[in-house]
Amino acid sequence: MREALQGKHFxxxxxxxxxxxNDIRYVMDYVDCDKYIYMSSTSVYNPKHMNTVESDFDGYSKDFVWCxxxxxPYEQIKRQAEYALWQKYPGKNWIAVRYPFAIGKDDYTKRLLFYVEHVIKSEPMYIDNIDYQMSYIRxxxxxxxxxxxxxxxxxxxINGSASETISLREVINYIEEKTGKCAALSEQGEAAPYNGExxxxxxxxxxxKTGYRFSNFKRLDI
Structure with missing residues (x-):
């Protein structure tokens, strides 16, 4: 990172x-830039709740560690990354963009695809939060x-998210409507990826307030 960044201005x-x-340090210690935009996560919030706002996570609330x-676990290292920005680089011009689960055709995690494939194949799945309203982003x-x-x-x-929430039951109902298949829900089924949320x-x-308008999942026909 030092060799790639030093001697250049961005x-x-x-x-x-x-x-x-440590990922933050390897950039911030060597980069010369006017603005640094970091893709963070809503996993920094502990806990997430309805109407979660940026100030619900205090970047100065706990001591960070270089890690x-x-x-x-994922949520802890993402918090440590933000602690580093807030506590070690307050003089830098940075933005931490906090996203919930990103879903779409290029989602390499294939978490949403889990629900689609299980409905299509009538494979049992266990979902412990099927009626919870949750946020996502395309x-x-x-x-x-x-x-x-x-x-x-x-x-x-700054938070980024689709403008409305949706439940997994609504997602599954949509898949059933589009495929003509029925979901197999069972406590003995394979645990679903969004369980525990x-x-x-x-x-x-x-x-x-900056003028950006996020899309609304419930008004999309995808």
């Missing part, structure tokens, strides 16, 4: 692969919003 750096505090990706829109922020006067944390929504008032 107007904007968009970092979509940093996970932990690598495999040292802690994967392409996640990229668009970060690009939108390049020339906007925004600093610190609470009911929550992500407040995007700060983003919308």
């Amino acid at each position: 107007d904007v750096v968009i970092d979509k692969i940093a996970y932990c505090s 690598d990706r495999k040292e802690f 994967s392409d829109e996640a990229g668009e919003f970060i690009a939108y922020l390049v020339d906007k006067d925004v600093k610190g944390a 609470p009911e929550y929504s992500i407040n995007t008032d700060k983003a919308e």
